[in-house]
Amino acid sequence: MKVVVPAEHNDGERRVALVPEAVAKLIKLGLEVSIQSGAGVSANHDDNSYVTAGASIISDGEISQAIKSADVVTTVRPLPIPVAKSLKRGAITLSFLSPTNNADEIKALSEAGVTALSFDLVPRISRAQSMDALSSQALCAGYRTALIAAERSSKFFPMLMTAAGTVQPAKVLVLGAGVAGLQAMATARRLGAVVSAYDVRASSADEVKSMGATFINLNLETLEGAGGYAREMGEERAKAQQDALTPFISESDVVITTAAIPGRPAPILVTAAMTKNMKPGSVIVDLAAESGGNVEGSVAGEDVELATAGGTVTLIGCKDLASQISVHSSKLYAQNVVSLLTLITKDGEVTPDPADEVVAGSAVVFDGEVRNAMARETLGLEPLKKDGE
Ligand SMILES: NC(=O)c1ccc[n+]([C@@H]2O[C@H](COP(=O)([O-])OP(=O)(O)OC[C@H]3O[C@@H](n4cnc5c(N)ncnc54)[C@H](O)[C@@H]3O)[C@@H](O)[C@H]2O)c1
Numbered sequence: 319m320k321v322v323v324p325a326e327h328n329d330g331e332r333r334v335a336l337v338p339e340a341v342a343k344l345i346k347l348g349l350e351v352s353i354q355s356g357a358g359v360s361a362n363h364d365d366n367s368y369v370t371a372g373a374s375i376i377s378d379g380e381i382s383q384a385i386k387s388a389d390v391v392t393t394v395r396p397l398p399i400p401v402a403k404s405l406k407r408g409a410i411t412l413s414f415l416s417p418t419n420n421a422d423e424i425k426a427l428s429e430a431g432v433t434a435l436s437f438d439l440v441p442r443i444s445r446a447q448s449m450d451a452l453s454s455q456a457l458c459a460g461y462r463t464a465l466i467a468a469e470r471s472s473k474f475f476p477m478l479m480t481a482a483g484t485v486q487p488a489k490v491l492v493l494g495a496g497v498a499g500l501q502a503m504a505t506a507r508r509l510g511a512v513v514s515a516y517d518v519r520a521s522s523a524d525e526v527k528s529m530g531a532t533f534i535n536l537n538l539e540t541l542e543g544a545g546g547y548a549r550e551m552g553e554e555r556a557k558a559q560q561d562a563l564t565p566f567i568s569e570s571d572v573v574i575t576t577a578a579i580p581g582r583p584a585p586i587l588v589t590a591a592m593t594k595n596m597k598p599g600s601v602i603v604d605l606a607a608e609s610g611g612n613v614e615g616s617v618a619g620e621d622v623e624l625a626t627a628g629g630t631v632t633l634i635g636c637k638d639l640a641s642q643i644s645v646h647s648s649k650l651y652a653q654n655v656v657s658l659l660t661l662i663t664k665d666g667e668v669t670p671d672p673a674d675e676v677v678a679g680s681a682v683v684f685d686g687e688v689r690n691a692m693a694r695e696t697l698g699l700e701p702l703k704k705d706g707e
Contacts, residue, residue, distance in 0.1 A: 319668050320350050321659070322388035324381055325357040328395050330619075330637065332360035332644035333651060335392040335413070338371035340652035344659060345372040348666025349390075354381045361648040390668055392655050396423040407431035408685070410668055412655055414438055414451065415682050417693035418581045424682055424693050431686035433670055435662075437654060438580075439690065441679035442545045448657040449676065453497045454650035459639035460501030460576060463603045464490075466634060467572045468509050472599040476510025487512045491570040492531070493563070493587050493612065494577030495522040498605055502574045503529040511572070516563065518548050536562040543579075550579050560592055568595035575612035576605040581692050583610035590614045590624060598629025607635030 321344060323336050334357050336344070341351045351373040355365055365375045376384045385391055386404050392412040396402075403426045405411070411427065415436035427434040437451035447453075467490065468475050477487040490506045492499050495517035503526065506513050513531035515522075520540040526533040538558055543549035551559070567573055567588060573596075578584055584606035593602065593613075604611050607618040615622050619637035623630040640647040662670040662677060670677045672684055682690045688699055695701075 319348075319389040319666065320352065320384075320387065321390040321392065322376070322381075322384050323351070323353040323357055323392055324385060324397075324401070325354045326394055327398055330641060331395060332638070332641040333394045333648045334358040334361045334363065334644075335394050335648075335652065335655055336373075337361065337363055337648050337652040338367045338373075339649075340656045341368060341371040341373045343656045347660060347663050349659070349663065349668070350374075352376050352384055352388075354378065354384075358648075361644040363648075390659070392659075394651060396420050397427075399423055399426045402426035402432075403430055405430045405432050409433075410435065410662075410670065412437070412658060416581070417682055417690045418696050421693070421696045424688060425697060428683045428686055428688050432683060433681060433685055434683040435658065435670065435677070435680045436682045436690075437658075437680070439680045439682065440658070441675055443675065446676045446679075449654050449661070449680075451651050451654040454654055455640040455647055456497035457501050458643045458647040458650070459605055459636070460498030461505050462639040462642050463498070463574050463576065463605050463636060464502045464505035464509065466636070467506070467574055467601055467603045468511075470601045470603075470632060470634060471572055473571050474510075475506065488571040489514070489569060490572040490574065491515065491534075491566055493517075493573065493575045494606075495519075495526050496576060496578070499574070499576035500525055500529055502576060502605075503531045506572075506574075507531065514566065514570075516566070517577075518542075518551065518559075519546075521546075534563075534566055538562065547580050548577070550582060551585065556585070559587070560589060563587070564592045564595075567592050571597065571600050573600075573602045573613075574605065575602070577612050578606055578609065584612050586612060586614055588613040593624050593631055593633075594626055596626050596631045598626060598631065600631040602631060602633045603636060604633065605636050605639065608637055611635065 409432045473488045478485040488511045490511040492515040507530045515526045516534040518541040523533040541549040604613045604616040606612045607616045616635040622633040
């Protein structure tokens with residue numbers, strides 16, 4: 319069966335869905351792999367490295383035809399709508415595909431009669447860990463936030479004792495201790511900063527400590543949701559958290575925000591008022607800027623200067639973070655693709671089993687039917703009836 323990898327079409331996207339070592343693994347599964355010429359270049363893989371791994375190269379002029387006849391199309395970002403419409407009935411797509419933010423793409427995939435598996439939805443069970451691209455890419459993004467903060471901070475991260483005097487380490491506060499937040503903490507710690515962190519989930523305190531950071535206990539109700547995710551909070555709880563966090567923000571040189579609620583815009587954790595007493599020259603790095611931002615006023619891909627009592631602080635709205643480390647983010651993503659394809663391939667035939675928990679969880683669309691409940695709600699479709707209803 320034919321697996322096709324078109325070049326990513328979004329500006330700023332430097333990742334590629336398959337790297338050469340992943341191509342070799344798919345060929346061992348009995349699949350044929352073709353990749354659009356130049357698709358891997360921004361992740362440092364030229365066409366020759368794919369040919370050596372056993373793939374064939376498709377020219378820009380031939381890619382539309384190749385996609386039309388593909389059995390599997392894999393990308394990082396969702397396929398553009400015209401491309402989704404051109405897929406053959408029964409084809410399978412593997413990519414990120416948000417059930418709430420990609421309604422038009424999902425509609426096109428459904429009308430084309432395909433099965434669309436989304437890495438946004440892989441269930442968090444141990445069997446599926448190697449397919450968890452949300453985690454692999456969050457790891458890359460969290461690492462980048464700490465490096466951006468260190469580069470943009472006007473202070474050293476480590477403590478330094480020099481002949482010219484002693485420099486105290488930077489104080490870094492990380493809000494949100496998921497995969498990205500924990501990696502931001504670990505990276506800031508490796509650079510020598512003093513790191514503290516807060517998260518709404520009760521279980522996060524131990525995870526924060528294991529990174530060598532201090533957990534801030536605000537003595538507020540914890541908000542544990544299903545699948546290890548956080549629950550959305552009410553207005554009163556949000557206000558209490560903001561009030562309690564303000565003094566910690568004031569004394570930080572760097573604030574990194576990494577909080578997300580799946581399928582919802584990012585919650586505002588830091589209002590402009592909370593930054594008023596930060597020291598001038600401090601930086602705030604908002605990892606969640608692309609999904610609305612955790613910090614009031616943040617704009618993805620832009621710096622915003624916030625006025626404080628003594629000057630300004632810089633609010634950095636992050637964009638395409640995982641893409642900025644494209645060699646390793648592509649390597650990890652490609653392994654996630656290989657693991658998911660391995661699960662659904664038998665004797666060289668890609669046949670996803672809808673009864674499999676991983677397939678059922680990640681299928682936004684199965685054989686043309688929109689199966690995901692959130693996607694159905696977004697598209698204004700009736701909920702699917704459960705067996706026996
Ligand atoms: N296979 C698995 O079992 C698996 C895979 C990945 C992650 N996890 C775990 O799931 C948990 C969530 O990780 P994630 O990276 O997906 O999280 P995420 O990207 O959904 O959110 C990032 C973090 O923000 C926190 N958050 C949300 N709202 C907040 C608020 N208002 N204030 C402060 N913090 C807030 C969340 O609790 C989470 O820790 C972690 O414990 C992680 O280790 C498990």
